[in-house]
Amino acid sequence: MDLASLIGRIVKQGSLTITGPGGRVRRFGDGSGSDIAIRVGSHWTGLRMALRPDLAVGEAYMDGRLVMERGTIYDLLLLAGQNQSLGYGHDNRAWPVRVWRWVHRHLSQWNGRVAARRNVARHYDISNALYRRFLDADMQYSCAYFADPAMTIDQAQAAKKAHIAAKLDLRPGARVLDIGCGWGGMGLTLAGDWGADVTGVTLSTAQHLLANERAREAGLADHARFQLVDYRDVTGSFDRIVSVGMFEHVGVPNYQNYFDAIARLLEEDGVAVVHAIGRHGEPAVTNAWLAKYIFPGGYIPALSEVIPRIERAGLWITDMEILRLHYAETLRRWRARFVAQQEAILAEYDERFFRMFEFYLAGAEVAFREGGLMVFQLQLAKRIDALPITRDYMAEAERSRSGGAGALRLAAE
Secondary structure, three states, X not given: OOHHHHHHHHOOOOEEEEEOHHHOEEEEEOOOOOEEEEEEOOHHHHHHHHHOHHHXXXXXXXXOOEEXXXXXXXXXXXXXXXXXXXXXXXXXXXXXXXXXXXHHHHHOOOOOHHHHHHHHHHHHOOOHHHHHHHOOOOOOOOOOOOOOOOOOHHHHHHHHHHHHHHHHOOOOXXXXXXXXXXXXXXXXXXXHHHOOEEEEEEOOHHHHHHXXXXXXXXXXXXXXXXXXOOHHHOOOOEEEEEEEOOHHHOOHHHHHHXXXXXXXXXXXXXXXXXXXXXXXXXXXXXXXXXXXXXXXXXXXXXXXHHHHHHHHOOOEEEEEEEEOOHHHHHHHHHHHHHHHOHHHHHOOOOHHHHHHHHHHHHHHHHHHHHOOEEEEEEEEEOOOOOOOOOOHHHHHHHHOOOOOHHHHHHHHO
């Protein structure tokens, strides 16, 4: 298959113009919408994109061998995503794709302690300064909660934290374990605003140092402590456990260990909330480009892969919520902020790095809009009576906090 054949199978709606080697121009689609135009630098680039689009398209854009002449890389990926959601697309039965699926499912997700730390360092230890350029002020690097579409990213991230805290049904002095604590924002909020005693764990050296620095600066070092520890090695017992945006790094072979650890560490009357990306439909594999350049060892599960492990761990699923387009809106804001910082980022990194990160943010947003990705929040408990029998307490807890979704909704109006 050549590139023109592949594009012809995918792009049935919209308008795409491709200029190939030697200046040959081909047009695809029905002519509707904005005309997106790209230039492909060589026959070899086109062949690689045709055989392995899941890997080669991103690499060609990073290397400047796929050039956007009209529109942005987001426009191109959205066009492809919209057409694929209509049923047009690449043949997933092609032998390179089948080989990649087998390797990924069987070999790339073991994520033992050494591999897990190495994988985390590849992404999260790049530079705290980089993430400050496009995240909110609290450096929340997970799906925000848009209680109102007019919310800013800072308001929506505060609403996310309040939403999760309400599901934890916190009491002052509650001992909370934050698995995958990031730069400490969730833990500091639970300690400072909700009166919890927080222990956070991460495998990122940069996150670990900054989280503790933030705790000291906020005067919360006695109530929020952050450790460089694998979740499998945590000891003790906790009234509450929260894990936001970390489960995607666990790997399918370790799912049972993960939920067994929650069950082991949770008090008998304890509550846990797991917030993670999931996929609509059947189990699949991580996009090859994303696994190679952004999240090695990462995987987004179907709920059918998650729930059996929870059941085997002896935990109740006491509440489940699916956040559908919230992450798409989060990524849209991150991408805009990242692109707006292009000059400053290029002063620290090269063009290839900038295009890599831009491709990642654009592709992720399209995946949430058109590719069947979503976020799930699972509330877990050991005992059937660990929580009230209606959900009213969650809304009441959010409304009672000035940083909750209700107050932020009014602030956005």
